[in-house]
Amino acid sequence: EAEVAQSPRYKITEKSQAVAFWCDPISGHATLYWYRQILGQGPELLVQFQDESVVDDSQLPKDRFSAERLKGVDSTLKIQPAELGDSAMYLCASSPGQFSYEQYFGPGTRLTVT
């Protein structure tokens, strides 16, 4: 069964450093999402891609976060510089297409900023 892949699974970094997370969606899925999940809360959308285009990045803190999906397949989320409040689980999800609400999640990257 195809799954969304993410790496790394865990990342510890010092504040002010740069970090990057990678996501490979299920093959053929046109829509890709990045979420942030704080412990004890539901996932919150950071950015949504349709193929290589950003559909929604209204909740992405653009002064320090950036995301790209250059060829419309895999995606990278970057934080520079990292802050203590960025400690969270970063989840990637993919969906078959722009008219489908079904989302399939990756295992996430647990970020700890010290």
Add this chain to the structure above:
Amino acid sequence: GENVEQHPSTLSVQEGDSAVIKCTYSDSASNYFPWYKQELGKRPQLIIDIRSNVGEKKDQRIAVTLNKTAKHFSLHITETQPEDSAVYFCAAPNTGGGNKLTFGTGTQLKVEL
């Protein structure tokens, strides 16, 4: 956008009992309601979903019911087992456009032996 409220935040049941988790949503135009299960340290997994043209959907021991008039939907787990212990999230479409979901805050279900 959509506002999704989920209750209870924690639920403890004895093995074999039933568990019910409820969510309310704000936008009457919402038409898709999934439930995700997230075990400790693992990815959220879609376990069941319902569309607004039906009132109930079952899959073995789990079921989801939808009340469009009251704008709430519920997850029902019967004959609970220890492996049902996890955090469960409901979601509803974010009607701000695009195929986005707004998630509830989660329910920590503990099935005790």
